[in-house]
Amino acid sequence: MTHQEYLYTLEQQVEEQLKEVIAVFQNLPEDRLLQPAANGGWSMAECIEHLNAYGDFYLPRLQKALSNAPALQQPDRFKHSLLGRYFIAMMNPGASTKKYKAMKKYRPVRLTDPHDIVSRFIQQLEELLQLIMQAEQKNLMKVNVATTLSPLIKIPAGDAIQFVLTHNRRHLLQARKNLEHQPHA
Secondary structure, three states: OEHHHHHHHHHHHHHHHHHHHHHHHOOOOHHHHHOOOOOOOOOHHHHHHHHHHHHHHHHHHHHHHHHHOOEOOOOOEOOOOHHHHHHHHHHOOOOOOOOOOOOHHHOOOOOOOHHHHHHHHHHHHHHHHHHHHHHHHEOOOOOEEEOOOOOOOEEEHHHHHHHHHHHHHHHHHHHHHHHHOOOOO
């Protein structure tokens, strides 16, 4: 796939996530957003706050990587790295049903304002969309971004963007399942 086609698929994913968060979660009452999952898992607000923590980690690193990325050269084919492809597949809710325990610093604690949590996530998605648009003439395969696992484990910026979006999708599905299993008010 070309670089431009890849960026377009990333933009579409961000747009889909924005639409979903605005339509499904933005106007839910606080008590519903904070209600723990029926299976004892995270509430919808906790799922989204977890994504905010990942956004807080990845967005500044992506911004820095893009500012240092060399100009795109021809041919402009995009190709995932082996490690990037592995991490993306690991988080893909369609390919992997395995549960992963979130690292302690990415677990939500003491949530007080679920509407602010949803609003921050919307802002982060909008920021990610801007970064993707800035990447149009940048080589996303030539700059690396540290992962949350370790500063020593890095993946190309193009893989990192897809990883963030796949991770988002995984936890938005989790939040939506929580909503579906709540008694309707």
